Amino acid sequence: MDKETRDMLLETAGRFFTERCDRAVVNNVEKGEWPADLWKEIEEMGLPLIAVPEDKGGVGGTLADMLALLRLAGEHAVPVPLAETALANLLIAAAGGEPKPGPATLALGNLKLSGGRLTGKILRVPFAGVAERFVCVVDKTLVVVGKGAAKVEATPSHAGEPYGSVTFDNATAEFSGASAVSAERAFELAAVMRAMQMAGAADRVLATAVEYSKQRVQFGKPISTFQAIQHMLAELASCVAATIASAEAASRDADEGGLADGGAFSIAAAKSQCSDFAHRISAIAHQSMGAMGFTHEHVLHHYTRRLWVWRRDFGSESFWGEKIGAAYAKAGPDALWPSLSASRYPA
Numbered sequence: 001m002d003k004e005t006r007d008m009l010l011e012t013a014g015r016f017f018t019e020r021c022d023r024a025v026v027n028n029v030e031k032g033e034w035p036a037d038l039w040k041e042i043e044e045m046g047l048p049l050i051a052v053p054e055d056k057g058g059v060g061g062t063l064a065d066m067l068a069l070l071r072l073a074g075e076h077a078v079p080v081p082l083a084e085t086a087l088a089n090l091l092i093a094a095a096g097g098e099p100k101p102g103p104a105t106l107a108l109g110n111l112k113l114s115g116g117r118l119t120g121k122i123l124r125v126p127f128a129g130v131a132e133r134f135v136c137v138v139d140k141t142l143v144v145v146g147k148g149a150a151k152v153e154a155t156p157s158h159a160g161e162p163y164g165s166v167t168f169d170n171a172t173a174e175f176s177g178a179s180a181v182s183a184e185r186a187f188e189l190a191a192v193m194r195a196m197q198m199a200g201a202a203d204r205v206l207a208t209a210v211e212y213s214k215q216r217v218q219f220g221k222p223i224s225t226f227q228a229i230q231h232m233l234a235e236l237a238s239c240v241a242a243t244i245a246s247a248e249a250a251s252r253d254a255d256e257g258g259l260a261d262g263g264a265f266s267i268a269a270a271k272s273q274c275s276d277f278a279h280r281i282s283a284i285a286h287q288s289m290g291a292m293g294f295t296h297e298h299v300l301h302h303y304t305r306r307l308w309v310w311r312r313d314f315g316s317e318s319f320w321g322e323k324i325g326a327a328y329a330k331a332g333p334d335a336l337w338p339s340l341s342a343s344r345y346p347a
Helices: 003-020 023-030 036-044 063-075 082-094 183-215 227-257 264-294 300-312 317-331 333-342
Strands: 104-106 112-114 117-125 133-138 141-146 151-154 164-172 175-178
Touching (some): 082 133, 133 164, 133 183, 141 164, 317 333
Antiparallel strands (some): 133 141
């Protein structure tokens, strides 16, 4: 979609998230309460279908449109699998299928497909406890398995969302087709999805800490005037800026380079950068807000705990750092500068 249309969509979605994803909704998800009305409204707006072509019932947006929406969702700590479902629907449509209503998630990892049946176990699957279907990519085949054909062991994440381990034991697929992306590429797309959510959450953490420092009065003046707090917020702002810049660059490169392989190096660098800074961003924000920042009643933890969880999802900083390092080590010193300046893996 063009920039004007995207801006209108994001403005509408932003207002909706502000009104409907309040503190109570997020806290209730942690208590095991599925926000059915919120999800219904999200589907009615067409948000999970943002990157699905119109001829398959979608909105007809691009990968970049989807990632921009997911950054916004991260900024509002949206406690439903909008990101997972949007990417799952994109992959299903690209494989020739037609997405179905209901929440979906991604089960990516070491799986085996034989005779149309799926076998294997994936740990820490996001929103496994509420997903209607699981989207997997095995080699170059996309497989969709309904929840009735999978065994889910629920283990809530540190953010209280219904994560879990998913086991497929000769599970029959409700849809399978030639995937438009490899299994490795599906993992990359999930990583840039998380990077954009982390960028949104990090931005909100910074805004929350800055606003608090202006309102909190100590010794007769706002703590934002204290040099120690200013130093903390300056460091926080630099970490958040790097997180946003790397995620946005990866989003742009992935979209411009194409669904199948665009921006692979940028994605690895972004997820490594975002995950690395997640801990520092959270630590500074909580420290700058003192005791208030550590209370459950304040909303700061809605974002910092998600940063902690998303840091590990679809590859931590160590995973992606090792991948980048191994590529450069194999290519040799002569490939270092040319590939870095071109933002790509060494040939």
